Amino acid sequence: MIELTGVKKAFGKQEVLKDVSIKVNDGEVVVILGPSGSGKTTLLRSINFLEKADSGIMKFGDKEINFKKAGKKDILYMRRHTGFVFQNYGLFAHKTVLQNVMEGLVQVQKKSKAEAQKIAEDVLEKVGMLEKKDSYPSQLSGGQQQRVGIARAVALSPELILFDEPTSALDPELVGETLEVIKKVAQTGITMIVVTHEMSFAEDVADRVIFMDGGVVVEEGKPGEIFYKPKEERTRQFLSRIIPQDAYVI
Amino acid sequence: MGNYFSSERFVNIFPKVISCLSVNLHIVFWSMFFGTVLAIFVAVLRIRKVPVISGFLGVYISFMRGTPLLVQMMIAFYGIPLVLGNLFLNVFGINLNRLDPVIFVEIAIILNEGAFLGEIFRGAITSVPAVQAEAGYSIGMTGAQTFYRIVLPQAFKVALPHYGVDFIGVFQNTSLVFLLGVVDVLGKAKTLGAATGHSIEGYLSAALIYVAFSLFLKAVFLLAEYKMNNGTAKVI
Amino acid sequence: MSFSMQNFYDSFKSALLYAPVTIKLTAITFIVSLIFGAVIATIRNYRIPVLSQFFAFFVTVYLGLPTMVALLIYNLLFMTLYADVANAFHISVPISDVNPIIIGYFTLIIGTTCSISESIRGAFRGIEKVQYEAGYSIGMGRFKTLTRIIFPQMIPILLPGMQNSLIGLLKASNLVSAISVVEIMTGALLPSLLYYSYLEGYVAAALVYWIIGAAIEILAHFAEKRCGKYLKIATES
Numbered sequence: 152m153i154e155l156t157g158v159k160k161a162f163g164k165q166e167v168l169k170d171v172s173i174k175v176n177d178g179e180v181v182v183i184l185g186p187s188g189s190g191k192t193t194l195l196r197s198i199n200f201l202e203k204a205d206s207g208i209m210k211f212g213d214k215e216i217n218f219k220k221a222g223k224k225d226i227l228y229m230r231r232h233t234g235f236v237f238q239n240y241g242l243f244a245h246k247t248v249l250q251n252v253m254e255g256l257v258q259v260q261k262k263s264k265a266e267a268q269k270i271a272e273d274v275l276e277k278v279g280m281l282e283k284k285d286s287y288p289s290q291l292s293g294g295q296q297q298r299v300g301i302a303r304a305v306a307l308s309p310e311l312i313l314f315d316e317p318t319s320a321l322d323p324e325l326v327g328e329t330l331e332v333i334k335k336v337a338q339t340g341i342t343m344i345v346v347t348h349e350m351s352f353a354e355d356v357a358d359r360v361i362f363m364d365g366g367v368v369v370e371e372g373k374p375g376e377i378f379y380k381p382k383e384e385r386t387r388q389f390l391s392r393i394i395p396q397d398a399y400v401i
Numbered sequence: 402m403g404n405y406f407s408s409e410r411f412v413n414i415f416p417k418v419i420s421c422l423s424v425n426l427h428i429v430f431w432s433m434f435f436g437t438v439l440a441i442f443v444a445v446l447r448i449r450k451v452p453v454i455s456g457f458l459g460v461y462i463s464f465m466r467g468t469p470l471l472v473q474m475m476i477a478f479y480g481i482p483l484v485l486g487n488l489f490l491n492v493f494g495i496n497l498n499r500l501d502p503v504i505f506v507e508i509a510i511i512l513n514e515g516a517f518l519g520e521i522f523r524g525a526i527t528s529v530p531a532v533q534a535e536a537g538y539s540i541g542m543t544g545a546q547t548f549y550r551i552v553l554p555q556a557f558k559v560a561l562p563h564y565g566v567d568f569i570g571v572f573q574n575t576s577l578v579f580l581l582g583v584v585d586v587l588g589k590a591k592t593l594g595a596a597t598g599h600s601i602e603g604y605l606s607a608a609l610i611y612v613a614f615s616l617f618l619k620a621v622f623l624l625a626e627y628k629m630n631n632g633t634a635k636v637i
Numbered sequence: 638m639s640f641s642m643q644n645f646y647d648s649f650k651s652a653l654l655y656a657p658v659t660i661k662l663t664a665i666t667f668i669v670s671l672i673f674g675a676v677i678a679t680i681r682n683y684r685i686p687v688l689s690q691f692f693a694f695f696v697t698v699y700l701g702l703p704t705m706v707a708l709l710i711y712n713l714l715f716m717t718l719y720a721d722v723a724n725a726f727h728i729s730v731p732i733s734d735v736n737p738i739i740i741g742y743f744t745l746i747i748g749t750t751c752s753i754s755e756s757i758r759g760a761f762r763g764i765e766k767v768q769y770e771a772g773y774s775i776g777m778g779r780f781k782t783l784t785r786i787i788f789p790q791m792i793p794i795l796l797p798g799m800q801n802s803l804i805g806l807l808k809a810s811n812l813v814s815a816i817s818v819v820e821i822m823t824g825a826l827l828p829s830l831l832y833y834s835y836l837e838g839y840v841a842a843a844l845v846y847w848i849i850g851a852a853i854e855i856l857a858h859f860a861e862k863r864c865g866k867y868l869k870i871a872t873e874s
Contacts, residue, residue: 235539255540467850469811615701
């Protein structure tokens with residue numbers, strides 16, 4: 152499905168990604184974990200070219216892109232075949248819920264308005280936001296906004312959806328409903344890469360967990376292995392700090 | 402002392418003064434039209450930070466903001482014929498010294514607005530959060546699509562109230578043009594005053610016209626903002 | 638016609654000679670207007686009956702009046718009424734001895750007071766209600782809360798707008814040239830009148846204004862830097 156090899160990225164002198172390689176199979180749900188500054192968000196954004204990695208190779212389906220030489224066509228290709236869900240929702244502030252979901256269908260996929268509206272309403276129904284379709288983002292709670300953000304990504308029927316800490320900006324009581332929606336999307340069999348701190352979600356939904364720290368992949372494996380039998384000391388330290396807090400929230 | 406107010410004279414003079422409002426509106430319309438176009442270029446070039454041009458625009462904006470409009474008008478009035486006079490005379494057969502002073506007034510205001518509106522537009526465009534553009538990219542839009550469909554409409558909303566204030570400012574600034582011999586509202590009031598020996602009625606007519614039309618413009622822009630924001634407007 | 642560097646130099650020197658007139662006019666008007674503007678904004682912020690409605694109406698209408706129109710009207714009223722008023726108060730100074738700059742002060746102070754009062758009102762709106770409540774909660778009265786808590790927090794919000802007001806006022810002070818006050822522009826034109834070389838005079842005037850404006854910008858930059866730390870703390874909450 153997607154394979155990244157030797158990805159490097161520096162902001163000025165600070166190396167954020169130091170030779171990262173990951174592989175995600177078709178239909179797999181992969182959760183990336185790691186402390187802040189570990190490079191996980193940068194890696195995710197690099198796939199969608201919201202950040203331009205300095206070097207490395209990305210294989211996506213039959214396509215192979217060298218980050219160093221990536222041109223406009225490669226960038227558009229990746230963006231048109233992947234979806235992205237933002238930490239701060241990133242809904243278009245000047246458009247209604249329905250218009251947010253329709254925008255890509257009409258402007259990018261060149262569907263007719265009627266067809267786009269039908270698809271958009273279907274997807275909004277699935278995330279439970281159909282009755283709010285004429286509201287503006289500013290009139291919605293964070294959880295509602297994020298559900299629309301997910302609908303916007305799903306509506307374009309991408310082959311891969313990237314979630315960048317989709318619940319970290321939400322109030323604790325709104326996290327659950329949003330995770331439920333993401334879980335529902337996962338059950339459709341679509342390939343997903345999720346950056347999150349929600350351990351129980353990872354354990355529940357992920358096929359595989361990748362732990363990153365300091366710009367490198369420290370270890371990866373099934374959620375049970377990583378959470379209960381981590382091989383690396385760094386993973387153990389990170390989990391010991393995260394899991395009690397998480398248990399407390401639940 | 403024949404200069405105390407007379408309502409009879411006021412009723413007589415007011416229609417004559419307001420008939421010249423078209424001159425002010427002509428100046429406002431063309432200055433704002435070309436000023437806005439110029440400002441868009443200035444804003445985009447400033448945001449793109451093109452090396453030499455950016456430095457030049459910085460100096461241009463600083464000059465326009467740092468010197469009085471009246472002085473700028475006078476420099477346009479005396480300076481443009483001096484610099485371009487021969488060229489226009491020889492190539493186009495136009496004698497710039499005989500040109501209507503309104504043209505120079507408009508050139509001065511256009512250049513002035515290029516700077517002021519340019520900064521307003523630049524501020525508005527950069528005020529749109531980066532995630533908005535990223536969201537546009539993430540659904541596969543091109544750079545141009547993202548700019549025109551996502552960033553610009555939101556920037557327009559931010560700029561509108563400031564644009565309104567600026568627009569009214571330009572209207573009020575037309576009160577300077579009589580100093581270059583343009584017979585606008587105030588110019589008419591002044592000439593009538595000189596001819597009849599009674600100035601106060603003409604000046605008060607001009608004052609009334611300016612206040613009423615400024616308030617009218619303010620209402621128009623508030624209404625536009627109200628419609629755009631689905632029922633809310635902030636007064637600035 | 639051509640541009641003579643000699644004439645330009647003479648005009649520049651003459652403009653500099655009159656720069657203090659403009660600077661004084663700008664500075665005094667600004668300080669007085671700031672005080673009056675703060676009073677009006679405070680009255681309107683606390684919705685003091687009658688006064689707040691009166692100022693709301695007056696400021697709204699008056700901001701529709703161009704400074705030039707106001708200036709010509711006040712100048713005319715002054716010319717017309719001076720003799721009567723002077724007689725009534727037994728003032729023996731003839732009108733020809735009164736410097737018309739006082740009309741300039743009068744006009745600019747009213748106009749600037751109105752616009753600054755609007756800026757200050759905007760800054761009031763930028764302060765959350767909880768700041769007042771916090772003041773009251775530790776036993777401060779209205780006045781103490783206003784001067785110790787609210788005003789200090791308004792300063793960083795106001796600074797950029799005040800810089801614009803000050804430069805705007807500097808430029809507006811140029812209008813008093815229309816009532817035969819000699820300031821930077823008319824000063825720059827004095828040598829021009831001898832040679833009919835107006836362009837040099839106006840360019841020289843522009844240059845002097847530009848220099849003063851740049852000086853204001855630099856001063857404001859330092860003021861903002863000093864307030865910057867506080868502003869950062871204030872906006873991070």
